Amino acid sequence: AQKVTQAQTEISVVEKEDVTLDCVYETRDTTYYLFWYKQPPSGELVFLIRRNSFDEQNEISGRYSWNFQKSTSSFNFTITASQVVDSAVYFCALNYLADRGSTLGRLYFGRGTQLTVWP
């Protein structure tokens, strides 16, 4: 079965602190994509990153960085020097390349981590 686990339900930090959001996944397939989305209070999903299973290089984009470790089936997300505007729910998700036809593209979401950054 496919499963994405975000063990941290809520995290609170003070502005300028670094924070890491954990994501662990289970899959029987060797080819898949991993995603992170941000969902602010308004509800829309903001795409942050897509990483395929063959690319284990860590990625950095401004204050955001991602650590993909296939050995531990983890795809953790770190925000450096957090800001109040980072407050949102963050979802990790999984997508199978082996899905065929109509199901290609469906996402399996973790339950999300509510991040609150206090000024």
Place this chain on the structure above:
Amino acid sequence: GAVVSQHPSWVICKSGTSVKIECRSLDFQATTMFWYRQFPKQSLMLMATSNEGSKATYEQGVEKDKFLINHASLTLSTLTVTSAHPEDSSFYICSARGLLAGLGDTGELFFGEGSRLTVL
């Protein structure tokens, strides 16, 4: 990037009425659209997958007669909540996978802004 527009953003209706939510791909052809539902403080759960010109595929436990999905064109899919009840109050969000001009099917997914339904 590609844009998916979802309408209405929010709707309040009386119990027993039907509500239609539209999901449009504005600058690309959406071969497949996915409809998700999100209850407060919970994750997004896939309800159904719709492909243009064919019947939607529903996830286990989702009533197909209650949640009617139509994907009549490559740019529009609609979700109709029939005879809505308070327990149907939720955030509904669509995503589209499509053919981008010059790129074909990149496998990328694009989300609508979501529709918040409140049934009184």
